[in-house]
Amino acid sequence: MSEATVPSPTPAPEAGTPATAVRSKTLTVPSLMLLLFAVFSSAGGQIMLKHGMKGAAAAAHGGGSVVLRAATSPWVVLGLLVFAVSAVAWMTTLATVPLSIAYPFNALGYLLIVLAGATVLHERTSLWTWGGSLLVVVGLITVMAGQRR
16 A cells, blocks of 8 residues: 555544544533533523413504514513523533533423413423423433443
């Protein structure tokens, strides 16, 4: 075999470069806390938006624009602000945590929203909804167990 056909090894990224920051396969406690904050605040923002839009839609039935009612609803505005904060936390998380580790945590958001929908917004849920939510959480646990190897 000639030297021209032997591929040269790919050099490792230099320490401190973005490639090395995201390559970490371990989830540090600060990264985990930021990730959980992003998920919980996203779910909280969604619940606030739903609550505000329910009120805006009810108020608009008497006449007027749903969009105008939503734009002036404190719950909608607060929900959008909380959701924006969660987006910044999510982007910050993605700067240090691989997507294959971070993204499955969104499954917790589904469970939180179902829980809050049933308890805070008094929405009806079925056993199928709870069963599906449980399966999503089992999926999260499965993905995280695979990451530990």
